[in-house]
Amino acid sequence: MEYALVTGASRGIGKAICLRLADMGYNIIINYMSNDEEAKKTQELVKAKGVDAILMKFDVSNQAEVDAHVENWINENKDKSISVLVNNAGIRKDNIMVFISPEDWHRVMDITVDGFYYVTRHVVKSMLSKRKGRVVNIVSLSGLKGLPGQTNYSASKGAIIAATKALAQEVGKRGITVNAVAPGFIKTDMTHDINEADYKAMVPMNRFGEPEEVAGVVAFLVGKDSSYVTGQVISVNGGLYS
Ligand code: NAP
Numbered sequence: 001m002e003y004a005l006v007t008g009a010s011r012g013i014g015k016a017i018c019l020r021l022a023d024m025g026y027n028i029i030i031n032y033m034s035n036d037e038e039a040k041k042t043q044e045l046v047k048a049k050g051v052d053a054i055l056m057k058f059d060v061s062n063q064a065e066v067d068a069h070v071e072n073w074i075n076e077n078k079d080k081s082i083s084v085l086v087n088n089a090g091i092r093k094d095n096i097m098v099f100i101s102p103e104d105w106h107r108v109m110d111i112t113v114d115g116f117y118y119v120t121r122h123v124v125k126s127m128l129s130k131r132k133g134r135v136v137n138i139v140s141l142s143g144l145k146g147l148p149g150q151t152n153y154s155a156s157k158g159a160i161i162a163a164t165k166a167l168a169q170e171v172g173k174r175g176i177t178v179n180a181v182a183p184g185f186i187k188t189d190m191t192h193d194i195n196e197a198d199y200k201a202m203v204p205m206n207r208f209g210e211p212e213e214v215a216g217v218v219a220f221l222v223g224k225d226s227s228y229v230t231g232q233v234i235s236v237n238g239g240l241y242s
Helices: 012-023 036-047 063-076 102-130 141-145 151-174 196-202 211-222
Strands: 002-006 027-032 053-057 081-087 133-138 176-183 233-236
Touching: 002 012, 012 027, 012 036, 012 081, 012 211, 027 036, 036 053, 053 063, 063 102, 081 102, 102 133, 102 151, 102 176, 133 151, 133 211, 141 151, 141 176, 141 233, 151 176, 176 211, 211 233
Parallel strands: 002 027, 002 081, 027 053, 081 133, 133 176, 176 233
Antiparallel strands: none
């Protein structure tokens, strides 16, 4: 009864990751914040692959909600285990830094950085006792290179890249790997305001990526072939930055 918990999984990259991990035989816990309709669609698609699909609605940045759902689920389901965690929930609130409101600064940091901490600490605690687990953090090109108009987002993703490397060193001896995937431009709701025709020339592969192309790299980091890969950041960006 192995489960994969994917945060921010109602839509976009998270949804594609759920479907790919379901193909690998994992039962899936689908976290999302508000979009019940899209979350149910993801749940139906996962179930159609013959595995369990649980909806878990909570805001990753709200510690009490995370405790009530993630910690409780782990405590109440001793016969099951979350052996894969994909920290994918994220938002953008872009502006040049002098115009970023304190609310928009904190919202981005709260979801990406605090959310990572609140969710991961419960799941890794349980992985440590089982001496097995895979953690994959979805970061961004913005966290590697820094992008103007995204100091809040770049800072949050950069923090998770550093946390990935630190945590990987803490838990490696217990058979747990921790890696990050850094997408470039991927076609989801998050980038619906960025016109591919205007920006694709910046990308050596001359196109935006598909969510499934990110999910494929997550599948590698979760699967057997990456058993000796930890503390790494793998870019999925069509050659935009290396
Ligand atoms: P998306 O299409 O906007 O989907 C965002 C997902 O996150 C939704 O499932 C949303 O749930 C969920 N979410 C947002 N805030 C949440 C919260 N506080 N608690 C729990 N869930 C929350 O985004 P995406 O493009 O798939 O992005 C997924 C990840 O990839 C993010 O971390 C993003 O930063 C990263 N990324 C994306 C791109 C890109 O080009 N798309 C590039 C680099 C990195 P609801 O449906 O309930 O709102």
